[in-house]
Amino acid sequence: MNLFRLTWPLGCACILSLALLVSPAKSAGQNVAHRAGKIHTEQVDLGYEILGESPSAVPLLVVNGGPGLSHAYLLPTDVWGQLARKRRVIFYDQRGTGTSRPVRAGAPQTLAAQVADLEALRQGLGLPKIILIGDSYGGLLSIAYASAYPEHIARLVLSAAAGSSLNDVVHLFDQVFPDAMAQQKQAQKPGAPKTREAAEASLRRHFNLIFYSLEQRDRYFQRVGPMANLGFEEAVADAVGTDAAKQDFTPKLASFRFPTLVLSGRYDMNVAPLTAWRLKEAIPGARIVFFEKSGHFPWFEEPEKYRAVVEAFLAGQK
Structure with a gap:
């Protein structure tokens, strides 16, 4: 049975207009350059966008959560535009x-x-080295990539990461929100219609549970707009999630030799802090930082601290 269908996606996504896609640079109050393009492969043309210039600094490549989601859920925050001032x-x-x-x-x-x-x-953009920041499920994908191509990793940031094995991720929804989970299971019972509207309602229920602050949750909802703007691709989620659940990269963690930073919201019900702690313990020399007023999205709930912690790590500070 697919883990993600039981616990909701390990992230979210918005397929929105270009005006929203460039909003991190604008809302940060910075004149940050922005460009978008595609990298051609035999199987798919990969769409990307880049904030900032700074060609001398190692770029930060953000791997979003899901699976089955685009990167746009990450954008309703000033953090990325601020980080793009330096790289x-x-x-x-x-x-x-x-x-x-x-x-x-x-x-x-x-x-x-x-x-x-x-x-x-990475090859298409001509990047010898990259700094990976993997958010939620993107943390597992980043670990998988770093295991296969460690020579290209300058630094690794695992943010609310789904761990090195999906089967070991600790969720707290059932323990903390038994009423909401009962409603979700009722909505997903056999025979329930699989419509776009039903998927959006499920995603909304999920989002209701992943913030520390209800005020921050409502502010996030306001920024992303109607849930109809969230483009969850269920077929992709099911296929990738089923395959990813068979993989275990835990034995690879001990061989990581690049600096690694693990970030966790203290009140993350989707990926409990214990998952982050296990990553910190398994990766040699890894640092961990907890965000005491955050759930699954510390980059949104505590953006100033998040930016400061990430910038200090990228600058090589202890």
């Missing part, structure tokens, strides 16, 4: 989502295919 910040859409469509008929929807796409993106 390029690169987003892309995983195959079958957002601007990375269509996918060639018969092409696989697997974790290995996503790793190959990430490497194709």
Whole structure:
């Protein structure tokens, strides 16, 4: 049974207008350069966008959560525009989502295919080294990529990451929100209609539970607009999630030699802090920072602290 269908996606996504896509640079109050493009591969053309210039600094490549979601859910925050003042910040859409469509008929929807796409993106953009920041499910994808291509990793940031094995992720929804989970299970019982509206309602219920602050939650909802703007690709989520649940990269963690930072919201019900702590313990020399007033999205609920912590790590500070 697919883990993500039981616990909701490990992230979210919005397929929105270009005006919203460039909003991080504008809302940060900075005149940050922005460009978008595509990297051609045999199976899919990968859509990407870049904030900032700074060609001398190692770029920060952000790997979004999901699976089955584009990167746009990350954008209703000033954090990325501020980070882009010092280095390029690169987003892309995983195959079958957002601007990375269509996918060639018969092409696989697997974790290995996503790793190959990430490497194709790195090569296509001509980046000898990258700093990866993996958010939620994107943390697992980043770990998988770093395991396959450690020579290209300058630094690794695991933000509310789904761990090194989806089967070991600790969720707290049932323990903390038994009433909401009962409603969700009722809505997903056999025979329930699988419509776009039902998927949006499920996503809304999920979002209601992943913030520390209800005020911050409502502010996020206001920024992303109606849930109809959220483009969850269920077929991609099911296929990639089923494959990813078979993978375990835990034995690889001990071989990581690049600096690693693990970030966790203290009140993250989707990926409990214990998951982050296990990553910190398994990766040699890894640092961990907890955000005491955050749930699953510390980059939104505590943006100033998040930016400061990430910038200090990227600058090599202890």
